[in-house]
Amino acid sequence: MTTTTRPPPPPPASSSSFGAKLRDELGACVPGVVFATAVFVASAEVASRVSIATGTPVSAVPVAILLGAALNNAPGGVSLVPSATRPGIAVASGRLLKVGIVATEVGELGAFAVPAALTSVGAGLFFIPRLAATFSLAPKLGSLLAAGTSICGVTAIGALSPAIAATQAETAVAVANVVAFGTAGMLTLPYVARYFFADCPEAAGLFLGLAVHDTAQVMGAGMAYEQRYGDEKAYKVAAVTKLMRNLLLAAAIPALAAAHGKGGYGVKTAAAIPPFLLAFLSVSALRSAGDAYFASAAAGYDDEEKEKEEEEEEEEEEKLKLKRRETLERRWRTTVKYVGGELAPTFVGTALAGVGLSTSASVVRGVGATPFLVGAGGAAVVGGVGLASALTLASVLPKYRARQSEKESAAAAAKAKAKEFAE
Template sequence: MHPLLPRLLSLDLALPPLPHTLGLLLLVGIAIKNNGVVPLPESVKPGLTFATKTVLQTGIVCVAAKLSFFELLSTGSSGIPVVLGAVGAGLVTIPMMGTFAGLPRKMSLLLTAGTSICGVTAITALAPAIEAEKRDVAVAVANTVAFGTVGMLAYPYIFNALCTSSEQVGMCLGVAIHDTSQVLGSAMSYRETFDDEIALRVAAVTKLTRNLGLAIAIPMLTFIHKKEVGAGEVKSSYEDTMSGLATFKKYVPPFLVAFIGMAGLRSTGDLIMDPEVNQLYFEAVSFVGSDLSKYALGTAMAGVGLSTDAASLKGVGWKPFAVGGAGALIVGGTGFTIASMIV
C-alpha cells in the first residue's frame, strides 16, 4: 500500500454518513419558493443567478481536490474495468430508455449523467452545458436522491449476501450508488455492521475513479445534445467551424477544464509533498475538496430550488422515475457482474 493512502482516504472519508444534503437543500428551496404566502422579492434574483452558475461551477471544481490520479491508478487499477463497464452501460442504455419513454431529451441526458457518473454533481455540471430547464434539473436531482438513498440503505446487506470478497463488495458499492456522500455513507455502514475496513477503502477509491468520468461524459453528452438540436446550432458561424478553440469551448465548458486542472494539481501535490512535513497542504486539500465543495454545491442547490416553480413540475408523471430506477439497476447490475468475474 502506498504510504499516502491512509491519509488520503481519511480526508475523503470526512463526509458524514447521512442522506444526501444537496437534495434536501433543493427541496427546501422549492418549498420556500412555492410557499404560497410570501413571494420571493425581485431583489434576490441576481443572487440566485450567481449561486446557480458561478457558485455551482466553483463547487464542482473544488470536488476535484479529492481526486488524485496517482492514487487512483496505483490503488484502484483493479476496479477500472468495473467502473468502465458500469458507467458505459449507463451512458448507452439510459438515453435509449428515455427516448422510449418519451422523456424530454435534456431530462434524459441529465438522468444519464446523474445515474452513471456521480449524482447531483454530474447533473449540475451538465445542466448549464445543455441549457437544461429548472424542471429537468429538479426531476433528475430527485431521482438521484431517491434511488441513491435507497441504495445506500439496502446495498450493504444485498452485496454482503451476494459478493464473495471484501474487494468485490467495495467495488459494487462504489458503482451502484449515485453520489460520493451516499457511497461513503453506505460503505461506513457496511464497515460498522460487518467489521470490514477493506470494503470501505475499496468503495472510496472506486467511487473517486468513477467521478473522473465527469471529464469525459460531460463533453460527450454536450456534443450529443448539440448534434441533435440541428446543424444550425452546432455550427453557428463559419468562424466557429474553422476555429478549433471555439469548437473546444462549445463542447468542453471552461469550468470542466478547471476541474481537470484541480485534479492535476492535487495529483502533483500528492507526489511531492511529505505528509509528515506538509500538514498544511493536506488540511487545505481536505477543506477545499470536502468542506468548500459541500458549501458551494449546497448554496447552488438551494439557489436552484429557490428558482424552481412547482407548477413546472406538474405533469412530470412516473416515467422519469421508472427510467432512473431502471438505469440505476443496470449500472449497479453491470458493476456487480464484472466485479464477480474479475475479483
C-alpha cells in the same frame, strides 16, 4: 465655419475599479457561503446528537441536504432562504464543490475505474434512448435523459441541450429526472453499498461513483458512507470513479449531436471537459509525484545509507541531508492529510448544503409520469451495470493483492539471498 467638439473618450478601466468590482462580487457571495456553512454545521450537530441518542451513526450530509431543501420549500410554497444569500449559495453549490473535489486525495484503482466507467456510460447511452422511444418520448428528450443519467447529471444535460437544439421543456424534464433519482440514489445507495461490499471499500466506492447521477450527488453519497461507516477509502474511490465518467463527456456530446443530425458541428471537445477536472488531475499528478519522491528517497536510504552506517560512521553532511529530508516529508504528509482530510470534507459539506438550499420542488411539478418511468429504467440500467462492475472488483481485488504480495515477498527473499551471498 463651425467646429464640432467631440466628447473626450471614457477613461480606461483602472485597477481600482476592477478591485471595487471584485470586492462587490465577493461581498455579494459571502452571506450565502456563510449561510450554507451554518446549515452544514447545524446539520453536523443534529446528526451527532441523533447518533448519540440512537446509538446508530448518522451522516451530516443527507441531513444538510434535507434541511436545506426544507428551508427552500416551506409549507405553502414559501422559501425561508433570504434572497441576499442566493448568489453565495450558487457559489457554494458550484465552485466550492469543485474546490473540495480538487482537494480530495486521489485513491488507487484508476486502471479498473476506466473500463468500469466506459461500460456504465456506454450501457446508459445505448439503452436509455431506446427505452425512451418505446415509451414514445421525443428522441432529444431520450438523449438528454441518457446523458444526465449516464455521464454527469445536470452538467451533461446543459452541455448537450444546445448541441442538439433541445427545447427548454425537454431540458427541464431531464433536469427534473436527475434531481429526483440522483437525490434518491444519494440517500439510499450508501446502504446498498454497505450491504454488498462491507469488506471491500474500493468496490463500495466504485458502485457509488457509477450508480449515482450528478457529481454533487456522488460526493454526497461517498461522504455519507464515510461518515456513517468510518470508511474514507470508499469516499475517495467514488470521487475518482465519478470524474472518470465526467471525462467521457468530451466524447459523448459530439457523438450524441451527430446522432441527431447535427454532425457535432460547433461542439468543441476540449470545451466539454470542465476546467476543475483538469485541476483535479493536476493535483493528482502532484500528489503522486510527491509520494513517489519520498518513497524513493526512503528506499535509497534503506539500501545505501543504512549499509554505509553499518560499515563506517556516517558523515555529518549526510546526517543533515537525512534530517532535512525527514522534515520535508513530515510537512508533506501533514499538508496532504489536512487538505484531503479536513479542508476537502468541509468544502464538500458546505457545497451540499448549498445544493439543498437550491433545490426547489417546482422543478418536478407538472411533469407527466412517462419521463420519470424512463428515468427510473435508465437509473436501474446504469446502477445495475455499476453493481456488476463492483461485484467483479470485489472478487478480483483480493486475488490481485495476494499475487502482488507474493511477488513482493519473492523479491525481498531474492534480495536477501543475494546480499547474503555477497557477504
